[in-house]
Amino acid sequence: MAKGIKDKVAILGMGCSQFGERWDKGTSELLAEAFDEALKDAGIERKEIEAAWYGSCMDAVNVGNSAIPASVALRLDSIPFSRVENMCATGTEALRGAVYAVASGAVDIALAVGAEKLKDTGYGGLPPGFKGTFNDLWMPLGSAPAGFAQLAAGYRAKHGVSKEDLKRAIAHVSWKSHENGVLSPKAHLRKKVSMEQILNAPMIAEPLGLFDCCGVSDGAAAAIVTTPEIARALGRKDMVTIKAIQLSIGSGVESSTNQWDGSHVRTTRNAAKKAYEEAGITDPRKQLSLMEVHDCFSITELVTMEDLFVSKEGRATHDVLDGFYDRTGGGVPCQVDGGLKCFGHPIGATGLRMAYEVYNQLLGRAGERQLKDPSLGLTHNLGGVPYLGIAAISILGLHS
């Protein structure tokens, strides 16, 4: 049995661009914005980076395919540079590439960088993707909210929750993120919203209203990773290390067999089990200090609380409404920075943006929204749709 990567890789530096409607910047400049901060934080020179992974999802609104344009943008000459794409898990996938390279001993210092420039589409929401020559012939269209909204029907049917109660619980999810986003200078949306605004917003995909959906945004984030030994040699005292990174991808079990009831995300459960094992976590509800989960839609965050085994099955609505996931609720704060709800979801950047928040919280650098003595944080991405997709989980913690 493989031993995993726990504590084999440390984060030397991170950076994150301002998220939002970045009319002033192209993808290259966003990459540079995040990269500059990460380099400065790491205290190294560009030429010390030995390998790099670039995460971006949509060629049409980014710099193009392959890692060449990113290599040009960051002037990283003659090193191995790969572009990765795994839908909404792309940012975490880039981080995984860099972390695995260091953990393997292949390189000492690696870069993970991700960006997405969604405001170059000309409209709100994600552009509809091409699904391949075969799937496009039978698979119905359906927006991202439509994919995730189906969890609501499944969850209600499984747990006997009324439409009204579920709507109120998912509204609380969005309300909480907006409360937190106010304290997050790099967030796209930094306004408080009322429960009434959320509940009465126009419908996007039933039962998800406008405020149940994260925004479309531009942004980039970056991480420079190395071994704990090198980090220490470079003068790092407080050190954040990677405790686990796990991905779980569906093979069609949910969408083609009776082994799924529509109420949860199977891949998140599988990735969580593996990540907890790799990180040595036995009771996530007690051990985790904070979580940044893939709240692309409020219903997603709600079922994710069960899929990560933090809420018991069927109890997420109660935990959410009890404030267990609020920043000051006494439980496990979730989306302390405002989450996708307030940052938006520049796909290639999101996983790295989440790690950036956990990293800063662990190092006590989170300013007004700083939590008290956090020691272990989790990030979670969902690529694709709940019934056919990719769950990516990373767990970061202070190096003991």
Place this chain on the structure above:
Amino acid sequence: MANTSVYGITGYGGYIPRLRMQRAAIAAAHKWMAPSLKSLAKGHRAFCSWDEDSVTMAVEASRDALDNRDRAGIGKLYLSSTTMPFADLQHSAIVAGALNLSSACQTLDLGSTQRAGTSALMAALQNGGSDALLIASEQPKGKPGSIQEIGYGAGAAAFTLGSQNVIASLLGAASRTSFFVDHFRASDSDYNYVWEERWIRDEGYMKLVPDAVKAALKDAKVSAADISHFIMPSPMKGLADAVAKKLGVAAESVSDNLEENCGNTGSAHGLLMLAKVLEQATPGQIILVVGFGQGCDALVFQVTEAISKFKPRRGVSGALADAQVHDAYLRMLSYEGNIDLEWGMRAEKTVKTALTEQYRSSNQLASFMAGKCRCCQTLQFPQMPYCVNPECNASSENFDQVSLVDVPNSVLTYTADWLSYHPAPPLYVGFVQFENGARLLMETVEVGAAGLDVGTPLKVVFRIKDIDTTRGYPRYFWKTTPIEA
């Protein structure tokens, strides 16, 4: 009655779109420029949804006629229409694929005239031979503000032909050819150009129809008084009664022309009326069917004892009753392509079809075949190289093929998507659970006021999946619709 043909009609079915437009709403929209339309504003007309056309209606009418009956023996498929989507691509081949007919089935498209349906039926019956499926399907399009727009409908009729269990046999028939141009439509035009009604009535129908009918009656050796059902579709109110009177056909024998909640379905209309008449016809009755267009066809049928042993799945009456009445005239205009609405940038999605892939996967796409794993019995769609069951993962090379087209199914998950581009928003999408264990994500169409919920019973329908407007290519697949909506 000695002339009974051995080869005759052995089954029938029909389809009329669920969507109906209030004629009053059409008339109200045009009141400013054509106030006279008010006189035609009674009842409803059927109209195709954005994803229906003469091909999809042909498939649905055929499913009504065939129900679950064996299709292996069908050796010929005739499809008649003047409103098919392609100028050069055989529609009957699309229909044969959707009906999962044998590749040995001979397919033929017919069109170009309002009597395409009756001429096809006459030729098929006179040619005889192997069991055949004959379909007439039409979606006539009227220019906004025209009499045609308010009077037209849409629909299809399908008949099985053969020598066993004949329910209506052809006693006699006659055709008359005359270059009488009551209307025409150029091949690159959307609308008919129509001449004066009174001339069409007096010089056309009143003279040409009796001539053909008399010849047909003579051929059949029956008199006009023997006719129990007189089927003559016509664009004018009362014209069938006038022709019947001139011929000596009893007034009560003139068949309902489906004016009230369907409208005139063009070249399909005579056969659609015939499919409806056969629902009530009794053994021994004589049915006369007239088709008019550059002359006239007249077919004389006699109903046999076997009629009592046949039932369509739901019949034309069932289709007529299954109505969703709309009053938003702009909806009909949009579905028929008569108004160019702003659908936003999302509608720019490219839907170019890889014709190679469409061919490779035609078993799954056209005939909606799920694979049944011989090792673990898991039914799965789509079919991939290995079984989806994680405990099995056997090769799919020897999967048994099971059609999902008529398997009972219901809603497992759903949502109403207002964000995606969809020509009939919202897009209802969700998982459909089939009783035999298969499940897949599907689009659900024509959700009525009752909406959907987990467990809502659905049925599978053949529809246009996407339209590639850049290249003019509609592609077809299966969707679901609530059984009751």
